[in-house]
Amino acid sequence: MISGMAGTLESNDTMITVTPAEKMSIEVTSxxxxxxxxxxxxxxxxxxxxxxxxxxSVTCQDKGALDYTIRARLLTAISRMEEQDD
Amino acid sequence: MIRSMLFIPGNNPAMLQNADIFGADAVILDLEDAVSPQEKDAARALVKAYLESVSHQAIKVYIRINGLDTEFYERDLHSVVSDQIDGIVLPKARVGDIEKLLTILYKIESETHMKKTMGIIPIVESAKSVLEIEKLAALSRIQGMLLGAEDLSADMEFERTKIGTEIDYPRAKLAFACKAYKIDAIDTPFTDTNDVNGLIADCQKALNLGLNAKAAIHPNQIETIHDVFSPSPKRIEWAQRVLLAAKKANEQGLGVFSLDGKMIDKPIIERATKIIDAAKKYRLLPVDHA
Known part of the structure; x- marks a missing residue:
C-alpha cells in the first residue's frame, strides 16, 4: 500500500502518515x-x-509541535508518498 | 565580528524552536552531519518552514549544507537560500568549491529577487584546505572561516587531544588569514560537552593564537565561550583609561604620552578602541558608557 510518513514521536515533533484516499480525512491525536x-x-x-x-488520508500523532513543524512534516510525508507512486 | 556559532541539528524541532534563545551570536542550522541520509528531505523541509515562520533580529543565521561532492547540496541550496538567512557554511571547502557555490548563489539570488547577498563560511577540514587558507580568505563573500579539526585529524591521521597541539598550525594560519582580510576566525568545536575547564583552556588557546570565535555543539558551551572571547572587565577598564588619557593628550597637542609608566602611541590607542567597540557590541559597558 502506498503511504508516506515523516516526523518522530519526540517532544515538540509530530509524526504524520498519509495515504491516498477517495476523499480528505484528517485524524489528529495530540x-x-x-x-x-x-x-x-x-x-x-x-x-x-x-x-x-x-x-x-492524514494521520497526525502530535507531541506538541509548532505549526511550521506540522506543516513541514506533512509536506515531507506527501513528498515521500508521491515518490512511491512514481 | 562574532564570538560563538552554535550548531543546531536541522531535523530537531525542539532545538530549532529555541535556536535564538540559547544566547549564541550566530547559529548554524545543520543539514549535513547531524542529519542521516534518509532524513535529508525532512530536515530541508523543516528548516525551510522554520525560516519562513520565525523572524531573527538578534542573531545571525547560517545553514550548513551538504558538501558539493554529495547528491544533496543543490536541493539544500534551493530550499534554504533566502533573505531569512545570512549565509552558507560549506563543509570540506576548497577554492574550486567556493567558486562553484558562488555561481549557484548568484543564480538563486537573481531568480528569486533576493534583497540579501549570501555570505559564505568555508569549513577548513582537510590538509588541502589548510594549504588553501589564504586563497579561501581572499575570495568574494567570505565572512569567516571555520576550522573543522575532527575531519582534519582523520585526513592528517593524527590523534585529537584536549591540549590541541596538533592543530596549532591550522589555527594560527587561519587566524592570520582572517585577520588580514578582516573576517571571523572561528575555532573548531570542543567535543566534550561536560568538561568546562577543558573548554576554557581550549578557548584560551584559540584566543591566544588570534581566533575571535568558537563553534559550539551544545548550548551549555555558549556562556563559557563568551566569557573567554569577550573583553574582560580589566581590559575594558584599561581601554577606557587609555582613551581618556588619549583625549586629554590630544587636547594638549601630544602625539605620544605615558600611562602607568608605559608609552601610549597610535597602535595601543587603536587596540583600546577595538576593545571598547567590542565591549559596546556585546553590551559589556556600564549604561552611562554604552
Whole structure:
C-alpha cells in the first residue's frame, strides 16, 4: 500500500502518515489535544488546500509541535508518498 | 565580528524552536552531519518552514549544507537560500568549491529577487584546505572561516587531544588569514560537552593564537565561550583609561604620552578602541558608557 510518513514521536515533533484516499480525512491525536486540536487540523487542512490535494488520508500523532513543524512534516510525508507512486 | 556559532541539528524541532534563545551570536542550522541520509528531505523541509515562520533580529543565521561532492547540496541550496538567512557554511571547502557555490548563489539570488547577498563560511577540514587558507580568505563573500579539526585529524591521521597541539598550525594560519582580510576566525568545536575547564583552556588557546570565535555543539558551551572571547572587565577598564588619557593628550597637542609608566602611541590607542567597540557590541559597558 502506498503511504508516506515523516516526523518522530519526540517532544515538540509530530509524526504524520498519509495515504491516498477517495476523499480528505484528517485524524489528529495530540498531547495538547484539549487546547490545540482544532488548530492542528486547520494547519493540516490549509496546507493540503495550498498544495491542491484533496484525495488523501492524514494521520497526525502530535507531541506538541509548532505549526511550521506540522506543516513541514506533512509536506515531507506527501513528498515521500508521491515518490512511491512514481 | 562574532564570538560563538552554535550548531543546531536541522531535523530537531525542539532545538530549532529555541535556536535564538540559547544566547549564541550566530547559529548554524545543520543539514549535513547531524542529519542521516534518509532524513535529508525532512530536515530541508523543516528548516525551510522554520525560516519562513520565525523572524531573527538578534542573531545571525547560517545553514550548513551538504558538501558539493554529495547528491544533496543543490536541493539544500534551493530550499534554504533566502533573505531569512545570512549565509552558507560549506563543509570540506576548497577554492574550486567556493567558486562553484558562488555561481549557484548568484543564480538563486537573481531568480528569486533576493534583497540579501549570501555570505559564505568555508569549513577548513582537510590538509588541502589548510594549504588553501589564504586563497579561501581572499575570495568574494567570505565572512569567516571555520576550522573543522575532527575531519582534519582523520585526513592528517593524527590523534585529537584536549591540549590541541596538533592543530596549532591550522589555527594560527587561519587566524592570520582572517585577520588580514578582516573576517571571523572561528575555532573548531570542543567535543566534550561536560568538561568546562577543558573548554576554557581550549578557548584560551584559540584566543591566544588570534581566533575571535568558537563553534559550539551544545548550548551549555555558549556562556563559557563568551566569557573567554569577550573583553574582560580589566581590559575594558584599561581601554577606557587609555582613551581618556588619549583625549586629554590630544587636547594638549601630544602625539605620544605615558600611562602607568608605559608609552601610549597610535597602535595601543587603536587596540583600546577595538576593545571598547567590542565591549559596546556585546553590551559589556556600564549604561552611562554604552
Amino acid at each position: 498531547v495538547v489535544d484539549a487546547f490545540y486540536h482544532d488548530q492542528i487540523v486547520k494547519v493540516i487542512y490549509d496546507t493540503l488546500l495550498e498544495q491542491k490535494i484533496t484525495n488523501i
